[in-house]
Amino acid sequence: MFRKTAGEVLIDLLIEWGVDHIYGMPGDSINSIIEPLRKARDKIKFIQVRHEEAGALAAASYAKLTGKIGVCMAIAGPGAIHLLNGLYDAKLDKVPVLAITGQVESDLLGTDFFQEVNLERMFDDVAVYNQRVMSAEQLPAVVNQAIREAYTKKGVSVLTIPDDIPKFEVESEARVTSSFFVMPEIFPREFDLEKARILLNEAKKPVILAGKGAHGIRESLLSFADKLAAPIVLTLPGKGVIPDEHPLCLGGLGLIGTKPSYEAMKEADTLIMIGTSFPFTGFLPTGAKTVHIDTDPSQIGKRYPVDVGLAGDAGKTLEWLTNRIHAHEDRSFLEHNQHRMQQWWRRLEQQEAEEATPIKPQQLIRELQKVVHDDAVLSVDVGNVTVWMARHFRMTNQQFIISSWLATLGCGLPGAIAAKIAYPNKQVLAVCGDGGFGMTMNDFVTAVKYNLPITVIVLNNHKIAMIKFEQEVMGNVEFGTDLVNPNFAQYAEACGGIGYRVEHPAELLPTLEKAVTRNKPCIVDVLVDANEAPMPAKITFGQAAGYARHMIKELFEEGKIDLPL
Structure with a gap:
């Protein structure tokens, strides 16, 4: 009975997970993976980059755009080292990426062999999952776990594979696990939602700060902002959450932002942060009541004092609030900021002309x-x-x-x-x-x-x-x-x-x-x-x-x- 090599199983598992391309540069310590990749080229493409850093940056960008895992590959030593910049980009922007790196053969580890680098130690800070594959039998379970953790933890997984492992056949007793992941549906506690509802009903000058986590919920966000009579300010990763020229939009915040957003924040009595952990807190209001919505509870109150934290899906949370808060009939604060924004656009048009x-x-x-x-x-x-x-x-x-x-x-x-x-x-x-x-x-x-x-x-x-x-x-x-x-x-x-x-x-x-x-x-x-x-x-x-x-x-x-x- 024909048994597949670990290298072939690796490629089969990537295809099973829906991976259709890999960025990388071939080399001696991954050639035993490159060959099965070549044979499967009608199902999964190898995109040869000229520098591994570009491959890792491309993998991170692919994940940012699609939500799917980006995959990059490099040889041991210098190739693996080159990946680091792109992998840190993925880590900090919280997107799923899998890095597959070669390593010297198992029996040469620890001998200071040519291109031997302690890759597990090197990748330890950047990765949510960081493992050296120890045997062909171990590989299937480790590959599945690496991809699962990259998706569920929104980060980088690294698999270091010694050069001999992909050549070995995977025995029938190899561990078999599932090639899929599940995500929970997160919704805030009703106690916290009620606190937010009361706070928002009392707001006189509310401002919304929408970040990366607000992508994909445009209509829910606009309905909420309109009922609250609150202008929307966007972080840089949040650019595009709503159209820049929408009547509720005041543009970006900070050194790259707009003057109306700066002024609105300075005057706000209530701040609603949605899907952002904005680092430049000097641009946020002083003394405003604050509601912070995020799927990751550890981000709530991380950089700025918060009165109510809502740990949950931003779209569903906003829909709950929109259905229960009073419609704010006094829209003078919003209209004043809209007038400022019109003046701002005229100023930019003069510069552009x-x-x-x-x-x-x-x-x-x-x-x-x-x-x-x-x-x-x-x-x-x-x-x-x-x-x-x-x-x-x-x-x-x-x-x-x-x-x-x-x-x-x-x-x-x-x-x-x-x-x-x-x-x-x-x-x-x-x-x-x-x-x-x-x-x-x-x-x-x-x-x-x-x-x-x-x-x-x-x-x-x-x-x-x-x-x-x-x-x-x-x-x-x-x-x-x-x-x-x-x-x-x-x-x-x-x-x-x-x-x-x-x-x-x-x-x-x-x-x-x-x-x-x-x-x-x-x-x-x-x-x-x-x-x-x-x-x-x-x-x-x-x-x-x-x-x-x-x-x-x-x-x-x-x-x-x-x-x-």
Whole structure:
């Protein structure tokens, strides 16, 4: 009777779990897994990346977009080490990812053999489940448990497999477990719901802060907010929960947010936090009564004092509250903030209309808005580009992904690759700064190799511009922020894709219109103004004073003013 090897069983189990692709780079310590993967290529694809970091970032992005587990693979030693950045992105953004890494053969462990690294210790902090496979018989149960824990704990599972294990046959007495997981339906206690109902009925100036956990409950959220007469503020991971131009929306909060959201928070007497553990508590109200809704009880009250905690599904919890709270007839607070928001949009429109060379980033985002489909996927990198997209791009029904808690440069391109694999019929764009794109740009050839027609917009200012601004706000002269970039359009052509370079405002819209219709991977290299500071919506005295000190230092160092005698 034919028995399968552990490597073949591993691939069969991944397919059984619904995994249809893996990101990775082949190598000696995983070749005994690569071979059964090759044989099953009609059911599960191997996406060869040029750097394992990009593979892990793509796996994390796939999980963020779909809710399905993202899978990446690497060899022992250097390959496994390269995975860490993407795995930490998955950990901090709480999405299910499985990392499969090779290891030296079992009888060589502990001998300081070539490429031997203590992977269990290395992955210990990043993983919710972290196991070395000890035998072929053990492998099926461990694979099922790894995937189950990644899903149920919303985190990273790591399987380290010594090179000899996948070659052994799995004996008939191997442990057999189930390839599925179940999730509980979580609903708050009635005692807590009643406390929240009473508190909300007494609210005079309520504000809602909606985060990642509010995705997928748009109608429930809008019904609740309308009955409460409460404006809705969005965290960065919550962007897209409701349309940015919806009458109840005040945009984002914090340094990348809007002035109306800052002012509404300052005046609020009641705060309702939904699916967020917002870290920048200095932007939250002082002394407001607070209701916090989250499926994870450990997040409630984690960073900010809470009066009522509701541990449960956000949609069902909001429906219960909406059906039981009084309709708030005094809508003056909401209407006042809506008026502020209208003024804010007019202010942004003035900034976006300014034509200049180098191009203003705000104008680029305005023109980009005109070519983006309503159901497009936007993979946004980290840096100033985050500010411009968060503040100026008006989301409707698009999906927006970013490295929100780790905030790692280089996430934009791998996210777009994952998005096109997840949704081959949707328009997919990566919006990157030159610093972020430079981190993972070698994997543009991955998009070319697998014919993934993504459009990459590069805001090219030859600077790590956000760090330049941070240094200036501290009152320092910028240092170490200059970048020497290639012509990214020519780079796209060299890789086998399509490249456009935009240097003047009039070229923007026609170029973007062409780029998004090409059926090949494309880079649009846009030269933008490095001196356009991503000023926060509300500037503190300390920030203004720091920037003034910086300008004085610049003038002194350049010899443009003299010191007094």
